[in-house]
Amino acid sequence: MKKLALIRRLSQVFFLSLFTYMLWVTPHAALFFKIDPLISIFSLFSLIMLGATLIIGRFFCGWVCPLGTIIDACGIKAKNRNTGFLRKVKYYVLGVIVIFAFLGIQIAWIFDPLVITARFISLNFIPSFTLAMDKAFIFLIKSLNFYAPLYDFYRMLKLSVLGTKIFYFPHSFITVSFFVIICGLALITKRFWCRILCPLGAIYALTARFCLLRRHVDKCIHCMTCSINCRMSAIKEDSSYRKEECILCMDCVYDCPDLATKFSWPRKNTGRQAEGSISRKDFLFLIASSFLLLGFKSKEALDAAKKLIRPPGVLNKREFLNKCVRCGNCMRICPTNGLQPAIFESGFSGIWTPHLIPEIGYCEYNCNSCGNVCPAAAIPKLSLADKKKQILGIAIIDKNICIAWLENKECIVCEEHCPVPQKAIKSNDEFFNGKRVPKPYVDISLCVGCGICQNKCPTRPARAIKVLP
Amino acid sequence: MNKESIFESLPKREITRKGFVKLCGIGAGTLAMNNALLKFAFGQDNVSTGRTVKKIKGLHDLVAIKGDDPYAITVKAVEALGGMDKFVKKNSVVLIKPNIGWDRSPEQAGNTNPYVVGALVDMCFKAGAKRVNIFDNTCNESKRCYENSGIEKIAKGKGANVYFVDDWNVVKAKFSYKSPMEGWPIYRDALECDTFINAPVLKHHGLTGLTISMKNLMGICSGNRGLIHFDIGTKLAHLTDFIKPDLTVIDAYRVLARNGPSGGDLKDVLDMKTIITGSDPVLCDSYAAKLMGKEPLSFSYIEQAVKLNLGNADILKADILTITA
Numbered sequence: 001m002k003k004l005a006l007i008r009r010l011s012q013v014f015f016l017s018l019f020t021y022m023l024w025v026t027p028h029a030a031l032f033f034k035i036d037p038l039i040s041i042f043s044l045f046s047l048i049m050l051g052a053t054l055i056i057g058r059f060f061c062g063w064v065c066p067l068g069t070i071i072d073a074c075g076i077k078a079k080n081r082n083t084g085f086l087r088k089v090k091y092y093v094l095g096v097i098v099i100f101a102f103l104g105i106q107i108a109w110i111f112d113p114l115v116i117t118a119r120f121i122s123l124n125f126i127p128s129f130t131l132a133m134d135k136a137f138i139f140l141i142k143s144l145n146f147y148a149p150l151y152d153f154y155r156m157l158k159l160s161v162l163g164t165k166i167f168y169f170p171h172s173f174i175t176v177s178f179f180v181i182i183c184g185l186a187l188i189t190k191r192f193w194c195r196i197l198c199p200l201g202a203i204y205a206l207t208a209r210f211c212l213l214r215r216h217v218d219k220c221i222h223c224m225t226c227s228i229n230c231r232m233s234a235i236k237e238d239s240s241y242r243k244e245e246c247i248l249c250m251d252c253v254y255d256c257p258d259l260a261t262k263f264s265w266p267r268k269n270t271g272r273q274a275e276g277s278i279s280r281k282d283f284l285f286l287i288a289s290s291f292l293l294l295g296f297k298s299k300e301a302l303d304a305a306k307k308l309i310r311p312p313g314v315l316n317k318r319e320f321l322n323k324c325v326r327c328g329n330c331m332r333i334c335p336t337n338g339l340q341p342a343i344f345e346s347g348f349s350g351i352w353t354p355h356l357i358p359e360i361g362y363c364e365y366n367c368n369s370c371g372n373v374c375p376a377a378a379i380p381k382l383s384l385a386d387k388k389k390q391i392l393g394i395a396i397i398d399k400n401i402c403i404a405w406l407e408n409k410e411c412i413v414c415e416e417h418c419p420v421p422q423k424a425i426k427s428n429d430e431f432f433n434g435k436r437v438p439k440p441y442v443d444i445s446l447c448v449g450c451g452i453c454q455n456k457c458p459t460r461p462a463r464a465i466k467v468l469p
Numbered sequence: 470m471n472k473e474s475i476f477e478s479l480p481k482r483e484i485t486r487k488g489f490v491k492l493c494g495i496g497a498g499t500l501a502m503n504n505a506l507l508k509f510a511f512g513q514d515n516v517s518t519g520r521t522v523k524k525i526k527g528l529h530d531l532v533a534i535k536g537d538d539p540y541a542i543t544v545k546a547v548e549a550l551g552g553m554d555k556f557v558k559k560n561s562v563v564l565i566k567p568n569i570g571w572d573r574s575p576e577q578a579g580n581t582n583p584y585v586v587g588a589l590v591d592m593c594f595k596a597g598a599k600r601v602n603i604f605d606n607t608c609n610e611s612k613r614c615y616e617n618s619g620i621e622k623i624a625k626g627k628g629a630n631v632y633f634v635d636d637w638n639v640v641k642a643k644f645s646y647k648s649p650m651e652g653w654p655i656y657r658d659a660l661e662c663d664t665f666i667n668a669p670v671l672k673h674h675g676l677t678g679l680t681i682s683m684k685n686l687m688g689i690c691s692g693n694r695g696l697i698h699f700d701i702g703t704k705l706a707h708l709t710d711f712i713k714p715d716l717t718v719i720d721a722y723r724v725l726a727r728n729g730p731s732g733g734d735l736k737d738v739l740d741m742k743t744i745i746t747g748s749d750p751v752l753c754d755s756y757a758a759k760l761m762g763k764e765p766l767s768f769s770y771i772e773q774a775v776k777l778n779l780g781n782a783d784i785l786k787a788d789i790l791t792i793t794a
Contacts, residue, residue, distance in 0.1 A: 138637055143509060155632040164612045164633050335610040364610055365733075366572045366617065403699065413695035415675045417608055421733035427675060438676060456608070458695025 004250040008062060012069040019066045023121050025160070029329050033375035036114050038097070038200045039325055040375070050207050057211040058204045061194055062247030067113035067182070071193055072231070075186030082233050083189060086196045087245060088282065094202035109326040109352070111199045119352065120179040122332035123341065127167040133157075134166055168360070169331070171343045175352070190231040194247070205244035215241055215252070218260045226252035226261060308346050308355035309449065309469045311339060311370045312363060312390040313380040323378035326352035330370035330379055336361030338451065339370060354379075356392060358451025358467050363392060365419035365450055393449030393467040395425070395442050402464035404439050408432045412440050414453035414465050420446050425453060425465075440465075517640040517660050519711040524748070527551040530787040531747035531756055536794030539722045539744070543588035545794055546746045547718070552596075556716045556748075559597035561663035564604075565589050565629070566714075568670045568685050569618050571731045572609035578723035578738045579731055581670045583619035585720045585744065589666060590627040601629040602658055605688040608731075639691045648707045649700055659689035659712065667714040667750065671721040671757050673729030673737075677701060679761060680730050681754040682717045683709050683770050702769025706777050709750055717753040719745040721760065751780025752787055759784055 022029040033039050037046035049060060061068050093111055100107050109115055137154045158164055169175075185192035194201050220239040227235040230252060234245035252261050311330060314320045331339045331354050338361025339354040346353065354370070356363055368387040371379045382390065395414075399405040404412060408430075415425040415438070424446035427438035442465075449467045457463040527550035534549070536542035547553055557563055567586045573579030586603065593601050603624050607614040611633050615621040621631045639654035659665070669685030676698055677684055683705045687697060689712065697704050721743040725732040732738070743760065747753045751774045755765035765771050765782045775782045 138635075142637070152630070155630075158633055159612075164610070335613060364572065364613065366609075366613065409699045410676055410701060411695065411698045412676050413698055416698075416730060419609075419731055419733065421728060421737070423675075423728050452609075456695055458693050458698070460693075 002250075002254045005254060008248075008250055011063045012072065015064045016066045016069045019117065020121055020125075023118060023329070023332060024126055027333055027369060027373050029118065029332075030373050030375040032118075033114060033325070033327065036112065036200065037203050038108050038112050039115070050203075053204050053207040054211055056213045056248070057243065058201070058208045058245075058247045060204055061198075061201055062249045065113055065194075065200075067117045068191070068194055068247075070117070071183055071186045071191055074183045075190040075192075075231075078187050078190050080229060080231065080233070081189040083192075083195055084233075087233070089196050090198055090202040090205070091282070092285075093197060094199040097199055104322065105349075106322045106325070108199070109324070111197065112325065113193075113198055113200050115325050115327045116179060116182060119175055119326060119328040122328035123169050124172055124176045124179070126332065127169060127172070130162050131166050134162060165335075165337055167332075167337050169340060171341065174343060175341070189233075191247075195232055195245070208246070209244040211243065212266055213248075213263055214243065214266055215246065216262050216264055217256070218262070219258065220260060221258060223257055225255045225257065229255050307469065308342060308350075308353075309358070309393050309451070309467060311354055311356065311379045312368070312387050312392055313371055313382050314378070320378050321346075321349055321353060323376050324353050325376045325378070327375060328352070328354075329373040329375065330354050333369040333373045334361065335364055335367060335369065336455075338362050338455075356451060356467075358454035359463065360455075362452040362455040363450040365448075365452075388448070391448050392451070393469040394444055395447050395449060395451075395453050395465050395467050397440060397442060397465045398462075401459050401462055402440070403459060404437060408437050410435070410437055411458065412438050413456050413458055415440050417452045417456045419450060419452060420448060422446055424448070515640045515657075516643050517655070518643045518645070520660055520665065520713050522665075522713050522715060525556055525715055527555060527746075527748050529747075529790045530749060530781070531745065531752050531789045532792070533743060533745045533756065533760075533789065534792045534794055535741075535743050537742060538794075539582045539584040539720070539742075540588045542722075542742075542744050542794050543585045543718065544592060545792065546744045547589075547592055547716075549790055549792060550716075550746050550748075553592040554596045556666070557593050557596040557598050557664050560599045561597075562661070563593045563598045563601045563664045563666060564659060564662035565593070565601060565624075565666045565668055566659070566685065566688060567603065567605060567620055567668040568680075568688065569605040569614050569620055570608045570688065572613040572617050573731065573733060574617055575619050576723070576735060576738070577732050578670065578672060578725040579729075579733070580614070580618035580620065581668050582720045582722045583623040585718065585722065586620050586668060587623040587627055589668060589718060590624050590629045593664075593666075594628060598664075602662065603629050603631045604634055604656070604658065606634045606656070606691065606694070607688075634691070636691050642708075642711055644707060644711070648703075650697075650704050650707045650711070653697075654691040655711070656689050656691060664716070665712060665714045667717045669717075669719055670723075670725075671719055671741075671745075671761070672725035672732065673727055675729070677770065678763065678768055679758055681757045682714070682719060682750045683754055683774065686712055686714075702773040705770040706773035706779060709774060710777060710779055714750050715748065717745075717747055717750045719753055719757050721745060721757060724761070726761075749780040749787075751775065751782055752784070755782040755784055756789070 019032055034043045035045040035049050037050055040046055097108050141151050182193050217239050232245045232247055235241045338356050340357045341352045342350050342355050368382050368384055371381045403409040412427050415427055418425045424443050425440050426443055427440045429436050429438050451467045453465045454463050454467050457465050532546045532549045534542045534546040567581035569580050571579035575583055590601050624631050634656055638657050640657050642650055642653045642655050644651055667682045667685055669682045671681055674680035686708050721741045724739045724741045725737055726739050727737040745753055745756055754771055758765045771782050781787055
């Protein structure tokens with residue numbers, strides 16, 4: 001009976017499912033980022049998490065972290081190797097992130113495990129899963145002429161799990177490969193990412209060095225089973241262990257042939273404390289290494305960042321790049337699928353930040369969801385009335401494409417769809433062969449740049465009206 | 470040395486002419502089968518020549534009713550026309566096509582009044598309908614439109630099937646005469662129903678002047694709908710001929726008089742508190758146009774519909790009953 005290990009597995013599955021569920025169905029996924037000290041260090045929840053780590057240890061990594069669960073699953077058949085001093089790398093990663101934070105540049109988004117998982121689930125897993133489900137249903141319904149009950153069920157699913165729209169993200173290949181590489185590292189050795197790279201793990205490791213709950217071995221026979229099997233390579237050859245590396249997976253309790261291993265509260269004479277992990281030399285090396293990445297502050301990158309249409313309420317685009325953690329929550333919640341991850345359009349520092357592509361989807365006038373789900377307040381939380389006043393860009397009509405201007409045809413679809421109550425697109429009537437042809441023009445003082453005109457413009461391949469940021 | 474050893478470990482296979490042809494054959498065969506399978510699975514677009522219906526006439530050509538309660542006056546109007554039993558047979562499938570085009574509240578008058586739709590659903594079930602379907606191809610994001618218009622909640626509460634359109638479930642329109650709508654994808658459910666009730670809202674529209682019942686039929690069209698706007702009069706007339714709505718119930722309870730069809734400003738909304746019903750879509754549209762103080766034949770789609778002989782646009786010749794509740 002591996003009771004504790006079983007409970008740990010259940011806990012992992014539970015939290016992974018909860019995380020997916022929150023991203024999929026509810027707009028409250030930002031709550032999960034509140035317990036993440038790497039992203040919101042000053043939130044009450046992350047302080048509670050750090051406090052709990054101070055008492056129990058790195059339980060988050062072994063019992064809660066959704067990425068850890070996936071990595072565990074990937075590495076289930078992998079060999080276990082001793083990674084030795086490589087475990088220090090994660091402190092460098094954390095150190096670089098912290099130093100950059102003091103310099104005013106936020107790069108936690110590259111390495112934060114919750115962000116990586118959320119991005120994968122929102123931008124890859126949910127779209128592909130719903131697409132496959134949708135196609136399967138269409139196949140069954142159409143080919144078998146199964147119109148009555150199955151079709152009703154399908155329509156019901158569209159209200160909940162499937163959603164009214166199958167989301168699509170171009171370049172999702174990059175997101176998925178990043179995720180696959182991180183999980184695939186587990187094939188080299190179990191929990192490769194958690195041992196060596198994860199900066200959140202480093203924060204918890206630094207805290208867990210002082211934790212109260214400890215591993216004890218009575219009358220060790222030096223069979224080395226626990227040391228070989230430890231997924232974090234935390235157990236040394238003399239059966240003592242590095243406390244900050246232990247994620248409380250409880251495997252060693254059951255691996256021990258004599259059942260001599262126990263986790264318990266401190267007794268007297270507990271022997272040696274956990275040894276220090278970072279020396280002065282390491283620290284100097286860390287400071288030196290962090291300057292390698294100063295390319296982040298280059299001027300071209302910031303200029304490029306201004307070329308995109310950002311979500312409503314984002315005024316300072318430089319500040320936006322620093323606040324955004326690239327979790328993909330806003331792109332998941334955007335009802336029109338218009339918010340898309342930028343790749344290199346705004347330079348390397350803008351990778352995966354959301355921007356609006358009106359030809360895929362426009363900014364819904366009555367909607368402020370993206371601001372409500374942002375865990376880092378990069379997109380400000382706005383009331384609906386305030387959001388309607390936010391200006392994303394200005395629409396411009398290209399008279400060489402517009403069929404009303406070029407071919408004197410009746411159209412003004414843009415005017416029809418313009419959501420501004422006073423209509424930011426107006427038209428002048430002209431008469432051709434006794435027919436009224438309204439010619440549209442944009443009233444710049446009213447246009448909010450939502451992009452619905454570009455989205456609905458019927459000209460192909462290029463749209464006659466475009467929103468410029 | 471190393472490189473050679475890697476290549477040597479691969480299984481050796483010589484390529485012959487016969488083998489090559491065989492390989493190409495297998496490849497082409499697989500592709501063709503794959504294509505056939507995909508076509509079988511996803512590629513069935515049927516062709517339809519439109520609904521075939523018997524023209525049902527009410528007791529009057531048109532009933533217009535004025536009153537304070539949208540639900541009550543809708544019921545009264547349809548009763549004055551002869552009751553819903555005249556239009557809906559027992560165990561039949563009914564489609565109610567309201568205007569749910571915009572993410573707007575009922576007060577902003579961008580969509581059909583939810584109580585008008587609710588009254589129609591109740592009457593259909595009372596007349597013995599087996600199933601009442603409600604859908605619209607929305608302009609804004611569909612889920613938000615269905616929710617904020619209030620139609621989904623009220624109609625679902627009364628037992629109707631309110632669902633979103635599926636762009637794969639369409640048929641292609643076929644006309645017996647030359648039409649610009651030839652081949653346009655139309656949602657299958659709009660054709661596979663026994664009774665088609667068109668429930669538009671009367672409001673201003675930039676291109677056509679007013680959007681009433683014939684313009685409301687654009688909601689059953691899939692595809693790049695913006696293109697319908699070119700030569701819209703002819704296209705709407707042909708679409709009306711294709712669908713032949715059995716009953717038209719125009720909601721003029723709240724009327725958006727300016728900045729339509731989406732609106733949004735409550736100052737643009739007039740309280741007209743009127744419901745117009747009739748079995749002739751052209752007459753209904755003409756009456757609604759007259760109500761707004763416009764000449765019916767000045768609207769291109771009414772003009773084209775009269776040319777096609779779809780209905781009567783001359784209000785003076787029609788048998789019209791006006792009631793004030």
